[in-house]
Amino acid sequence: MKVETLPEEIKREIERLVEELNYHCYRYYVLDSPVISDEEYDRLYRRLKELEEKYNYVLPHSPTQRVGAPPLDKFEKVRHKIPMLSLDNAFNYEEVREFDERTKRFLGTDAEIEYTVEPKYDGLAIELTYRNGMLYKASTRGDGYEGEDVTQNIKTIKSVPLKIAADVAVPEEIDIRGEVYMNVEDFEELNKSREAAGESLFANPRNAAAGSVRQLDPSVTASRKLHLACYGVGAYRGIEFSSQWEFIQWLKKARFPVPAYLKLCKGINEVLEAIEEISEKKSEFPFETDGVVIKVNSFELQSRLGVKTREPRWAIAYKFPAHQGTTVIKEVIPSVGRTGIITPVAIFEPVRIGGVIVSRSTLHNWDEIKRKDIRIGDTVVVERAGEVIPHVVMVVKDKRTGKEKIPEIPERCPVCGSKVVRPEGEVAVRCIGLDCPAQVKERLKHFASRNAMDIEGLGDKNIELLYKEGLIKSFVDIYRLKKEDLLRLPRFAEKSAQNLIDAIQRSKNTTLSRFLFALGILFVGEYTAKLLARHFRSIEDLYHVSEDRLLDIPQIGEKIARSVAIFFNDKKNLETLEELKRMGLKISNPDYREEKAEQPLKGLTFVITGTLPKPRKEVEEMIEALGGHAASSVSSKTDYLIVGDSPGSKLRKAEALGVKTITYDEFLKMVGEA
Ligand code: IVH
DSSP states (O other), X not given: OOOOOOOHHHHHHHHHHHHHHHHXXXXXXTSSOOSSOHHHHHHHHHHHHHHHHHHTOOOTTOGGGXXXXXXXXXXXXXXXXXXXXXXXXXXXXXXXXXXXXHHHHHHTOOSOOEEEEEEEEOSEEEEEEEETTEEEEEEEOTTSSEEEBOHHHHHTSTTSOSBOOTTSOOOSEEEEEEEEEOOHHHHHHHXXXXXXXXXXXXXXXXXXXXXXXXXXXXXXXHHSOOEEEEXXXXXXXXXXXXXXXXXXXXXXXXXOOOOSOOEEEEHHHXXXXXXXXXXXXXXXXXXXEEEEEEEESBHHHHHHHOBOSSSBTTEEEEEOOOSEEEEEEEEEEEEEOTTSEEEEEEEEEEEEETTEEEEEEEOOOHHHHHHHTOOBTOEEEEEOOTTSOOEEEEEOGGGXXXXXXXXXXXXXXXXXXXXXXXXXXXXXXXXXXXXXXXXHHHHHHHHXXXXXXXXXXXXXXXXXXXXHTTSOSSHHHHHHOOHHHHHTSTTOOHHHHHHHHHHHHHTTEEEHHHHHHHTTOTTOOHHHHHXXXXXXXXXXXXXXXXXXXXXXXXXXXXXXXXXXXXXXXXXXXXXXXXHHHHTTOEEEOXXXXXXXXXXXXXXXXXXXXXXXXXXXXXXXXXXXXXXXXXXXXXXTTOOEEEEOBSXXXXXXXXXXXXXXXXXXXXXXXXXXXX
């Protein structure tokens, strides 16, 4: 058996590719100014991956090491060497001036103090520990003293360097602090797809970022668009910094992402000018910022100032006047969505906030109501930040009279009267009425929407109308609509009726991924629909599909598998699909990837022991791809043990159990690869 040895030039090529790819990653994700095309990047990445696998030589800071870590059972605790503190707030310029005066008084000086000014990021604070330049650990802030080890998740964030760039002084060890955050646009996109899949929504970008980092499965974190801004240093050894400014300059050279705005100011007047400047710029930032952080620049002065209980004396956060108002909750009404999720919606005494009248806002779910202790009749603070939908920030408890009522989870659906259920472990409350008009209408709206069947002209208003008139109650009814039906309605004239009929006709030619998304199967958003289309040739191949078959697709978990299997094993659903086909629906599937039809290893279980010429994972994947099963330990159910160099105890066990043993070459012959 021949083990591929590592020629010097291959080693150098791998090392060069890692450096090169990391540099391009930095250009793209940190500087936002790539110098090569995505295709070129992918090509280099594929080349690296190929070499790494072939020669089994993987550098710890290789870009391939960002993904693929297995899910955890729980997070390990991490103690911060220096506590991660919070910040005192200033709500107006006067309070910022008072901070400056306090600082001078404490230091016993009249001289102007140097401050740095940066935006305040609203995300999740984390600490990155680098040892000899390599990312060693990433942890959340937790209670400030002890956080959670989220290293595998943080590694998936492309702007986080896995290794400190060699063209700066590299400390023996350093704890770098920053904020993981999500841009507003990506947050809205994420919520949109969660809504489409019937999942609960994140209340704001901060919750979305925090929820994405505190994930046991790193592949979920990897799928979220997260960013990092580094703004602070904890413990360090083997390097010297004399100020915040100097530290940030070092971060920049070391290719870390730093705050989008940073200014060194002499005296408090310059600080206030910088705050003004950020206030003007902030709408151009892609992320949400609710304030500005002002820090004494000199580290020497910082340590003289020290900390109060939870906050340093050397920094303060100036908070922008929020777009907030107070109003009274008149009632809380349950609103039913397409997947039956019932959402509590607060109806307010109308109030003007930032130039817009706000009269309602979602309260997300009943857990959130409980957490914020929101009651009907309460006076609440409502916020409308940017384009984000208004939300209740908090209850003004001083205004309580005792007459306020706790909103109750409805026992029956407010629209159809069916029983309401709350699946264990879920915050969502659902109506299980199959023909619930609210669900039916929402399902129809989803079916016709742009990314689904894309029926132009069949928007929310027309669906409400056609449903009310009894013309459409199901997907099939849409294709039964006739021009005459429409012409009888006041909203339609000859031309508009014809346009709608034409659009419906056009939608009959669709793709499997669109169609699957349009069906509105619980937990099947656009991404999952594409995934299914990639693995199933046609809609018929999904009929009666089993949960196990779906679980064979690596990205599909139990929740989705169960939901899809239930859908495609339901007789009524299958009848609907057949009826749609009879109405002329044509479903093409450009996403389908032909897999090797041959399954020479079908039904056979393999175990590997010792070193093979190829990485074990690759051989296991090959076994699975050819229909076999790769197990990790030998038992009486094992058909073959593949024996490599220096085999372990598995060989003895196999011999004892009478399991057949083969060499790697024999295995290759078996699958026709030799
Ligand atoms: S300095 C003790 N700088 O705000 C110094 N913090 O309310 C605290 N934050 O826990 C860190 N942007 O999560 C600093 N530019 C910035 C920040 C920032 C956001 C967060 C951080 C901190 C919280 C305090």
